[in-house]
Amino acid sequence: MSLQTLGWMVLLFPLGGTVLIACTSQLLPSKLHGLIGTLAIALSFASAVGALLALEDLGEEERQVVTVAWDYASTVGVDAQLSLLLDPLSVFMALVVSGVSTLIHVYSLSYMESDRGYTRFFAYLNFFVFSMLLLVLAGNFFVLIVGWAFVGAASYLLISFWYRRTTATAAGIKAFVINVVGDVGLVLGTYFIFKHTGSLDFLKAFDGAEEIARNDGDLVAGCLLLLVGAFAKSAQVPLHTWLPDAMEGPTPVSALIHAATMVTAGVYLIARMHPFFEQAPIAADVGAIIGCATLLIAATIGLVVTDLKRVIAYSTMSQIGYMIMAVCSFAYAAGLFHLMTHAFFKALLFMAAGSVIAAMAGDQNLDRMGGFRRAMPFTFGCMVIGGLSLSGVPPFAGFFSKDEILALVLAREDWHIVLGVLGYVGSFLTAIYTWRMIFRAFFGDPVEPARELESGHLYHAPEHTNPATGEVEDSDVGFPGPEHHIAEREWSMKLAMGLLAVGAIFSGLLQVPKVTDVIHKFLEPSFHESRFYEELEPSDGVTWIGLAVGALLALGGIAIAYRLWVKDPARPGAIRARLAGVHGFFVRKWYFDELIDTVIVRPFAMFGRFARDVFERVVIDGMFVGGPAGAVRAGSAAVRAVQSGFLRYYAALLLVGVTGLGLYFLVAAS
Amino acid sequence: MSVEWYLVVSALVFSIGAGGILVRRNPLVILLCLELMLNAGNLALVAFARAHGNQDGHIFALIVMVVAACEVAVGLGLIVAIYRRRLPIDVDELRELQG
Numbered sequence: 173m174s175l176q177t178l179g180w181m182v183l184l185f186p187l188g189g190t191v192l193i194a195c196t197s198q199l200l201p202s203k204l205h206g207l208i209g210t211l212a213i214a215l216s217f218a219s220a221v222g223a224l225l226a227l228e229d230l231g232e233e234e235r236q237v238v239t240v241a242w243d244y245a246s247t248v249g250v251d252a253q254l255s256l257l258l259d260p261l262s263v264f265m266a267l268v269v270s271g272v273s274t275l276i277h278v279y280s281l282s283y284m285e286s287d288r289g290y291t292r293f294f295a296y297l298n299f300f301v302f303s304m305l306l307l308v309l310a311g312n313f314f315v316l317i318v319g320w321a322f323v324g325a326a327s328y329l330l331i332s333f334w335y336r337r338t339t340a341t342a343a344g345i346k347a348f349v350i351n352v353v354g355d356v357g358l359v360l361g362t363y364f365i366f367k368h369t370g371s372l373d374f375l376k377a378f379d380g381a382e383e384i385a386r387n388d389g390d391l392v393a394g395c396l397l398l399l400v401g402a403f404a405k406s407a408q409v410p411l412h413t414w415l416p417d418a419m420e421g422p423t424p425v426s427a428l429i430h431a432a433t434m435v436t437a438g439v440y441l442i443a444r445m446h447p448f449f450e451q452a453p454i455a456a457d458v459g460a461i462i463g464c465a466t467l468l469i470a471a472t473i474g475l476v477v478t479d480l481k482r483v484i485a486y487s488t489m490s491q492i493g494y495m496i497m498a499v500c501s502f503a504y505a506a507g508l509f510h511l512m513t514h515a516f517f518k519a520l521l522f523m524a525a526g527s528v529i530a531a532m533a534g535d536q537n538l539d540r541m542g543g544f545r546r547a548m549p550f551t552f553g554c555m556v557i558g559g560l561s562l563s564g565v566p567p568f569a570g571f572f573s574k575d576e577i578l579a580l581v582l583a584r585e586d587w588h589i590v591l592g593v594l595g596y597v598g599s600f601l602t603a604i605y606t607w608r609m610i611f612r613a614f615f616g617d618p619v620e621p622a623r624e625l626e627s628g629h630l631y632h633a634p635e636h637t638n639p640a641t642g643e644v645e646d647s648d649v650g651f652p653g654p655e656h657h658i659a660e661r662e663w664s665m666k667l668a669m670g671l672l673a674v675g676a677i678f679s680g681l682l683q684v685p686k687v688t689d690v691i692h693k694f695l696e697p698s699f700h701e702s703r704f705y706e707e708l709e710p711s712d713g714v715t716w717i718g719l720a721v722g723a724l725l726a727l728g729g730i731a732i733a734y735r736l737w738v739k740d741p742a743r744p745g746a747i748r749a750r751l752a753g754v755h756g757f758f759v760r761k762w763y764f765d766e767l768i769d770t771v772i773v774r775p776f777a778m779f780g781r782f783a784r785d786v787f788e789r790v791v792i793d794g795m796f797v798g799g800p801a802g803a804v805r806a807g808s809a810a811v812r813a814v815q816s817g818f819l820r821y822y823a824a825l826l827l828v829g830v831t832g833l834g835l836y837f838l839v840a841a842s
Numbered sequence: 843m844s845v846e847w848y849l850v851v852s853a854l855v856f857s858i859g860a861g862g863i864l865v866r867r868n869p870l871v872i873l874l875c876l877e878l879m880l881n882a883g884n885l886a887l888v889a890f891a892r893a894h895g896n897q898d899g900h901i902f903a904l905i906v907m908v909v910a911a912c913e914v915a916v917g918l919g920l921i922v923a924i925y926r927r928r929l930p931i932d933v934d935e936l937r938e939l940q941g
Contacts, residue, residue: 815939815940816937816940817937817939818933818934819872819933819934820863820865820933820934824864827860
């Protein structure tokens with residue numbers, strides 16, 4: 173099959189899966205829907221692999237294939253087509269997305285088994301994968317924006333999946349609103365670029381990048397607006413507050429959407445738009461600084477959060493900060509390499525967390541966990557592999573990808589060195605908070621659920637409570653349904669986690685400094701016009717020192733976490749008491765929610781109230797509606813007096829009128 | 843006889859009808875007065891037709907009679923309906939159509 177056909181097939185399978193599941197939701201048993209959904213994504217992944225092979229067959233120069241299905245609107249100045257761009261970058265993203273999605277579908281087969289929304293879940297999940305693939309395969313801005321918005325909608329649907337849980341619906345709305353802010357940024361940014369190139373097609377627009385750069389400021393404005401889109405989708409400061417709340421969704425959703433795929437769309441967007449960002453270095457610098465700020469802020473919050481899933485969520489924000497910093501420092505291959513390894517180990521961590529949460533009967537609070545090491549050996553192993561990879565211990569995947577980012581950022585010299593150093597600080601914090609989470613959940617004295625599990629019985633809560641607020645809720649909707657599923661007892665969860673663990677261990681070997689160069693070489697055709705792609709190369713000294721420092725920081729962080737939370741469990745409390753101010757600041761998430769509330773939400777609400785009370789009531793109701801209505805009413809009151817209802821009065825008027833008219837004509841005639 | 847005499851009679855009958863409509867309150871009488879007015883008009887039409895020597899006025903008078911018959915039918919029907927609903931047979935009392 174040709175590359176073009178395979179490209180379309182990658183999209184068609186998830187779309188077909190969604191439609192099929194939705195249309196047969198009442199006809200087929202729900203078990204089958206899970207299998208249909210999983211099969212659709214697996215076939216999509218197979219098509220993506222096929223596309224990869226077909227792409228490799230083409231010559232180095234020809235690896236940017238555009239395929240157009242039909243023209244949506246083709247007039248003077250607008251060329252909206254349904255087109256895909258198949259090049260190494262898009263195929264790489266399609267592989268990561270469909271590959272991780274397949275595993276998460278497999279995991280969900282058991283994990284969501286006793287949920288009443290099983291069918292709905294797989295329909296949504298397939299729809300999400302379709303949207304994400306549309307986003308990464310898009311060949312022009314038009315399709316990109318459609319995919320971008322679809323992904324936001326799918327995210328909203330899945331965060332609010334347990335729709336009778338008020339915290340979940342609120343989180344869904346929050347995510348959707350912030351994502352729409354990003355959509356607006358993306359659309360306006362597209363406008364600034366389209367204005368000058370006159371073409372929505374990526375490749376044509378890229379050719380005009382230098383042209384736009386000569387028009388004072390438009391390209392910078394466009395790139396900054398694209399960054400707004402990327403920040404909202406990728407949960408970067410200050411548009412990040414939706415991501416921790418998105419953990420209200422089911423755990424497979426957190427693994428797929430809010431760790432491995434959707435939140436990396438911003439990284440993809442910047443990498444895709446690199447010709448513009450290289451022409452507008454100011455915008456790229458802003459992106460790099462924000463990425464660096466995010467990775468630090470998120471890491472500090474991750475240190476103090478007590479919700480298991482939210483720790484991983486903040487870690488996701490932090491890791492995406494690395495990626496954004498990388499692609500905005502023009503280290504594209506490193507950023508995308510980290511995107512891939514992150515997809516593996518973060519999805520793995522979430523899946524392991526899901527297993528622990530199931531064993532806790534839905535409770536996510538780290539304070540109530542402990543000692544699961546012996547009760548859940550497989551989950552523990554996966555968590556350790558994910559944790560080692562995330563904190564960057566050699567030779568796990570995260571070690572190579574993170575250090576490559578930092579080495580390349582350092583190679584940019586100037587003030588980028590500051591960013592690189594802060595990146596190392598972040599990686600030190602990463603090791604601490606990751607292992608704090610692992611030590612607290614798996615070490616120490618076994619808690620009640622862990623002891624029950626050791627004796628072969630899965631713990632069930634006496635009543636279902638909302639993990640965020642603790643209030644009692646009905647068991648119809650919300651985790652964990654009547655039955656819980658842990659990795660130790662379900663082969664499909666084991667399979668998915670096992671494969672991801674392999675990825676989290678070995679995928680780093682694709683790009684070992686000075687040894688292998690697979691990702692960099694593979695992506696080269698997508699970045700052939702980049703000035704930095706080949707030139708940006710850290711010196712040998714920086715590379716080796718970076719690797720050594722990274723490994724030492726990771727091990728040091730783990731050692732500190734071990735001392736604090738295993739050796740001397742009283743110490744964290746003492747430190748917390750001593751640094752109460754800082755601790756409170758981190759626990760309140762740097763007051764970002766409050767800041768956004770004061771700066772944006774409240775003024776808007778006030779403006780809304782003003783509009784309702786003053787503008788709507790006085791101006792619209794009073795002047796525009798009340799004015800004409802009052803005039804008509806006053807006029808009619810005068811005329812109405814004539815209509816007395818006396819028949820004889822009417823007759824008299826008639827007679828007088830006719831007589832008067834007759835007399836007039838008589839007089840006029842004479 | 844010249845046409846003036848006919849017209850004088852016609853005007854007289856018309857005025858009696860009009861006056862009746864203005865002063866009487868019984869709808870039945872008002873209908874009768876209307877008939878007077880219409881027939882005054884008919885008289886004038888026929889008189890003019892004779893004076894001019896053509897048939898147009900006669901035909902007009904016939905049509906007016908048809909209209910008068912219809913009007914009486916409707917009017918009497920209304921009066922019967924008013925009576926059936928035990929409303930006062932008095933046009934001054936029947937004034938619900940005021941604005």
